[in-house]
Amino acid sequence: MTLKYLIQKEFTQIRRNAFLPKLIIVFPIMIMCVMPWVMNMEVKNIKVTVVDNDRSTLSQQLVHSIEASNYFIFEGQQSTYRTALQEIEKSRADVVMVIPQDYSRDMTLGKQPQVLIAANAVNGTKGAMGGAYLTQIVTAHVNPDIAAMQSRVSTLFLYNKNLNFKLFMIPALFAIVMMLMTGFLPALNIVGEKEAGTIEQINVTPVSKWAFILAKLIPYWIIALFVITVCLLLAWAVYGITSVGPLALIYLLVMLLALFWSSFGLMISNYSDTMQQAIFVMWFFVVMMLLLSGLFTPTRSMPSWAYATTYVNPMSYFIDAVRTVFIRGGGITSIWHQLLALLGIGSVMATWAVLSYKKNS
Amino acid sequence: MNAIEVHNVSKSYGKVKALDDVSFTVGKGEVFGIIGPDGAGKTSLYRILCTLLLPDQGTATVDGFDTVKQMTDIRRRVGYMPGKFSLYQDLTVQENLEFFATLFGTTVEEGYDSIKAIYSQIERFKDRKAGALSGGMKQKLALSCALVHSPSVLFLDEPTTGVDPVSRKEFWDMLGNLKDREITIVASTPYLDEVRRCERVAFLDKGKVCGIGTPDEILTRFANVFNPPGIEHGKAETQSQHGEPDNVIEVEHLVKAFGSFHAVDDISFTVKRGEIFGFLGANGAGKTTAMHMLTGLNQPTSGTGRVVGYDIRTEHEQIKKHIGYMSQRFSLYEDLTVAENIRLFAGIYGMDDKEIARKTDELLDRLQFAEHKNTLVASLPLGWKQKLAFSVSIFHEPGVVFLDEPTGGVDPATRRQFWELIYDAAGRGITVFVTTHYMDEAEYCDRISIMVDGKIKAMGTPDELKQKYNQPDMDHVFTYLARQATRSSD
Amino acid sequence: MKQFISFVIKEAKHILRDKRTMLILFGMPLVLMLLFGFAITTDVKNVRTVVVTSSMDHLTRQAVDRLAASEYFTITQVVATPREAERVIRNQKADMAIVFGPDFASKRSGVQLIVDGADPNMAQQWTNYATAVMLNADGGATNAKMLYNPQMKSAYNFVPAIMGMLLMLVCAMMTSISIVREKEKGTMEVLLVSPVKPLMIIIAKAIPYLMLAFVILIIILLMARFVLGVPLAGSLFWIIAVSIIYILLALSLGLLISNVAQTQLVALLLSAMVLLVPIVMLSGMLFPVESMPKILQWISAIIPPRYYIEAMRKLMIMGVGIKEVAKEVLILTGMLALLMTLALAKFNKRLE
Structure with a gap:
């Protein structure tokens, strides 16, 4: 019964805040409208410079086919490897291709010419992919046999035929929005009451720990429901992207994630003395969980010790599951173990949040 | 030459006029008081004189320098202690003091004599972090920091709020010494005894100067604000109404130790139903700690205690159902309205909507507060907030209510209204357990105890104590006992 | 001078006493470096x-x-x-x-x-x-050479980014919060009324954070070199010189924020919203700027870390000379001059 009054109080406080209501409405919109454009790790606009030491018809054919490829931006030719490298240093080129002096002679003799491809690999993905595509073009020219074999390998991209990065990132954005809205706000909540002194007044009332913490959690769950609805609508309206799998499962996943983050936020808040501390500690954990979650990079590429952390990382379960449902159209059978894991971690965290709140010391 | 000249100064924040055509002068070496209720514009005035704010209209000079044009000259000459000054919590007492001494271009050794009387009381805690001091001790440290240098003009904005009577006397004695060194002092205070120690005072209300004169002149002219008639209190009746008086609070050999330091050192007492029990003591004597144990916020180290029949060790959640509490720091939700605050706390104690609505209207009518039902608490004046906080703490008709310095920083008229509410509650059978630094309030209590160094030194009715120690009033009784303290001066 | 030193010492104590924040401040670069160095990869594996x-x-x-x-x-x-x-x-x-x-x-x-x-x-x-x-087409007609980063470690790409983010965070966020805290607690009034010049107060406040940023910079560089094996190919002198320009820039930003914000919470949110999010998202730290739509590229053009990260990638990893990063350094210096002037001009010597 007291829960009603406590929840009412939390909502009134959120409403009265000069900043929070705006944040809750504007923030998801901002994230959904801007981030998919930003979080684009698509490799494109690779700039290629060619050093043609052969200057024969054959070598010029190769150069032309690179010019013609719409994957690369052709930045012209350089006379020496040295000057080409300088182009890379000046950021005017990403990849340099050097055609050896006796390219056409080797070709006519049936020998394998050695074309040098030097890529700027500071950004590893960009270097590797640029190198790989250039290699394919060269191979097609140099080695018709392999080219023929290559043509026999066809590729079918499932779920994301156009390899659209936005489709990949949008479900991940749900995770980020949830984390920021239902994680950081609770982290500031109890410590805010500590700084204002109101917590002492609450502590001398007979209100139970569970009621007090629950009353603080529930508003964030309702905010989570609202926010995810806004996100789903925006994904559909702005990008024409909708979930392939059942929406109910998306909602269920989001609520479980909200359970974890809101409890985690309150738990941090219980242990902190100042808002600054709460934010810093929160930020630390958020960055770690985010980086190890597989949101940006595949978890399976990680070394085994890092991969082991994904077993306790709710973000990792969520991102796995939400992509399976949203992009791949998986049903409950595909994600049941992620659901269980999220529920388990969430419940543990909620209990911790309650136990760490001390009415009496 | 006058030390301070203020001519027709006005200052507004948006539509609110904080200062309205204020003019006065303060002579060199004078002790000048600025008194007035909360929100009268005192802080704005201090800030203008300290060159922190620019006046909208009018001019002010300090030590002959213009506050607008000659900022650097003034800042080199004045000392200022703001009202909400809170020191650096994470620095130790010593570090705070040293920092401020260096800041003002002096050293602790040089300034030691001028702060000795007060600093010696907290010197024993010099390695403790300022954040770990009790409220009153923090204030003493702040005073020491403000006085460690010798400015030519000293501005003190309510410097003694929350400080016990003995220390307040010592503080004003120190100001007297400064006066001998030709230092001009401008101070504001809610305490009448301090007002009387000024040479002249200005009464400020709603941004206007209502009168300037000697303390006696002003206090008589505005007697309705400063000298309200005492309250009649039918003590005998309230107790007999409940038949044989039983004990609401029983405490035996209660101890709370933080490491080797015994904040509360073996105290025993009982409080009867319907009684108003004054729990007095100097700053740092252990009052708040004792109260925290009784209200179930803290566990005692040893000893036993029962509040409304429940054990304070094991049944603290039971106790919380039957008590009310109003803490030292004002602690209603500032971002909720008056009605919403009442509703929240009533709801927590399990009242239903109908009952809450009915009792809320009743309460607001009684307080003549009905028009502010939907006002945000943050925008209420301090005195009203405190009345409201008290009313909320007894809204669920608890067996006993604990009040920790409920009237700090409030003018006498408002304090009187507050005590009317306390009598009202006691009349309804609610036991009142109250701490205060106002000795006139101590006289209002049925029975008082005086704590010194964690122990209870004296207990009885005000009249009994006055007789026993052969003193004219409670102020003297308190001073007599508190001066025996060893904890802070060794 | 004595006042100045005791001021700096006081400020340093504030930082040192807040154990949890200290732990985060030094733990963060460590953990980030280890994660990016060893855990976060886009290798094709398993x-x-x-x-x-x-x-x-x-x-x-x-x-x-x-x-x-x-x-x-x-x-x-x-x-x-x-x-x-x-x-x-x-x-x-x-x-x-x-x-x-x-x-x-x-x-x-x-x-x-x-x-x-x-x-x-x-x-x-x-x-x-x-x-x-x-x-089995590997090593056929082409001979691929991965310049600067033969093992294609993602750490090469991220070390400069981590530097850009952490230095900004420490300098801008921490400085602004510590100034606003004094405003909130009322101690700023006393400091302003004291004989110490307001400019001195600000400089004294900034110095410990400057040193902290420097320590963090050194930690990152040492870890990059000896733990992650990232070469410091360019001149160490210029790496540190450019970093100092950037640190000063961040301090000016922090000072500007502290002028606008009245409470710690606002300062915190302002730094997080207008500093952290754009830095992480638009500076090219995680997501390449050239893949963004034009309008976002323009916005990213006014974000200082973009130039710092770019310059560090070139100086540290590619090992180019200072001439090749002249553009970035000039832009950073220009921004520094602008922000510093603005921050000092805007600094309130009074309370309004």
Whole structure:
């Protein structure tokens, strides 16, 4: 019964805040409208410079086919490897291709010419992919046999035929929005009451720990429901992207994630003395969980010790599951173990949040 | 030459006029008081004189320098202690003091004599972090920091709020010494005894100067604000109404130790139903700690205690159902309205909507507060907030209510209204357990105890104590006992 | 001078006494460096592969063995039909399927790769690798050379980014919060009224954070060099010189924020919203600027860390001379001059 009054109080406080209501409405919109454009790790606009030491018809054919490829931006030719490298240093080129002096002679003799491809690999993905595509073009020219074999390998991209990065990132954005809205706000909540002194007044009332913490959690769950609805609508309206799998499962996943983050936020808040501390500690954990979650990079590429952390990382379960449902159209059978894991971690965290709140010391 | 000249100064924040055509002068070496209720514009005035704010209209000079044009000259000459000054919590007492001494271009050794009387009381805690001091001790440290240098003009904005009577006397004695060194002092205070120690005072209300004169002149002219008639209190009746008086609070050999330091050192007492029990003591004597144990916020180290029949060790959640509490720091939700605050706390104690609505209207009518039902608490004046906080703490008709310095920083008229509410509650059978630094309030209590160094030194009715120690009033009784303290001066 | 020193000492004590914040401040670079150095990679590794074949003939087995032998792929199961393979991928038991035609051996029918396209970059790389492994085309006509980062470690790319983020965070966020805290607690009034010049107060407040930033910079550089094996190819002098310009820039930003904000919470949110989010998102730290739409590229043009990170990547990793980063350094210096002037001009000597 007291829960009603406590929840009412939390909502009134959120409403009265000069900043929070705006944040809750504007923030998801901002994230959904801007981030998919930003979080684009698509490799494109690779700039290629060619050093043609052969200057024969054959070598010029190769150069032309690179010019013609719409994957690369052709930045012209350089006379020496040295000057080409300088182009890379000046950021005017990403990849340099050097055609050896006796390219056409080797070709006519049936020998394998050695074309040098030097890529700027500071950004590893960009270097590797640029190198790989250039290699394919060269191979097609140099080695018709392999080219023929290559043509026999066809590729079918499932779920994301156009390899659209936005489709990949949008479900991940749900995770980020949830984390920021239902994680950081609770982290500031109890410590805010500590700084204002109101917590002492609450502590001398007979209100139970569970009621007090629950009353603080529930508003964030309702905010989570609202926010995810806004996100789903925006994904559909702005990008024409909708979930392939059942929406109910998306909602269920989001609520479980909200359970974890809101409890985690309150738990941090219980242990902190100042808002600054709460934010810093929160930020630390958020960055770690985010980086190890597989949101940006595949978890399976990680070394085994890092991969082991994904077993306790709710973000990792969520991102796995939400992509399976949203992009791949998986049903409950595909994600049941992620659901269980999220529920388990969430419940543990909620209990911790309650136990760490001390009415009496 | 006058030390301070203020001519027709006005200052507004948006539509609110904080200062309205204020003019006065303060002579060199004078002790000048600025008194007035909360929100009268005192802080704005201090800030203008300290060159922190620019006046909208009018001019002010300090030590002959213009506050607008000659900022650097003034800042080199004045000392200022703001009202909400809170020191650096994470620095130790010593570090705070040293920092401020260096800041003002002096050293602790040089300034030691001028702060000795007060600093010696907290010197024993010099390695403790300022954040770990009790409220009153923090204030003493702040005073020491403000006085460690010798400015030519000293501005003190309510410097003694929350400080016990003995220390307040010592503080004003120190100001007297400064006066001998030709230092001009401008101070504001809610305490009448301090007002009387000024040479002249200005009464400020709603941004206007209502009168300037000697303390006696002003206090008589505005007697309705400063000298309200005492309250009649039918003590005998309230107790007999409940038949044989039983004990609401029983405490035996209660101890709370933080490491080797015994904040509360073996105290025993009982409080009867319907009684108003004054729990007095100097700053740092252990009052708040004792109260925290009784209200179930803290566990005692040893000893036993029962509040409304429940054990304070094991049944603290039971106790919380039957008590009310109003803490030292004002602690209603500032971002909720008056009605919403009442509703929240009533709801927590399990009242239903109908009952809450009915009792809320009743309460607001009684307080003549009905028009502010939907006002945000943050925008209420301090005195009203405190009345409201008290009313909320007894809204669920608890067996006993604990009040920790409920009237700090409030003018006498408002304090009187507050005590009317306390009598009202006691009349309804609610036991009142109250701490205060106002000795006139101590006289209002049925029975008082005086704590010194964690122990209870004296207990009885005000009249009994006055007789026993052969003193004219409670102020003297308190001073007599508190001066025996060893904890802070060794 | 004595006042100044005691001021700096006081400020340093504030920082040192807040154990939890200290732990985060020094723990963060450590953890970030370790994560980016060892854990976060886009390497093609352990790709769970399903083989779809109706008849496991000799040539098919050879191709499968070659895949299994490579460190890139792990064959998890063999199924009969592509439909089954699709189901396995959907349930996230595999990332890719390789469908061998029934008469693969006769070289008439081909091979089909069915790839989980959810992650476009990885999908393309898996395809490239799988093709290369099966056709044994590696080291054919081309000789690929990965400049500056032969092992293609992501740390090379991220170390400069971590520096850009942490230095900004420490300097701008911490400085602004510590100034606003004094405003909130009322101590700023006393400091202002004291004989100490307001400019001195600000400089004294900034110095400990400057030193803190410097320590963090050194930690990052040492870790990059000795733990992650990232070469410091360029001149150490210029790396540190450019970093100092950037640190001063961040301090000016922090000072500006502290002028606007009245409470710690606002300062915190302002730094997080207008500093942290744009830095992480738009500076090219994680996401390449050139893949963004034009309008976002313009916005990113006014974000200082973009130039710092760019300059550090070139100086540290590519080892170019200072001439090659002149543009970035000039822009940073220009921004510094502008922000510093603005911050000092805006600094309130009074309370309003």
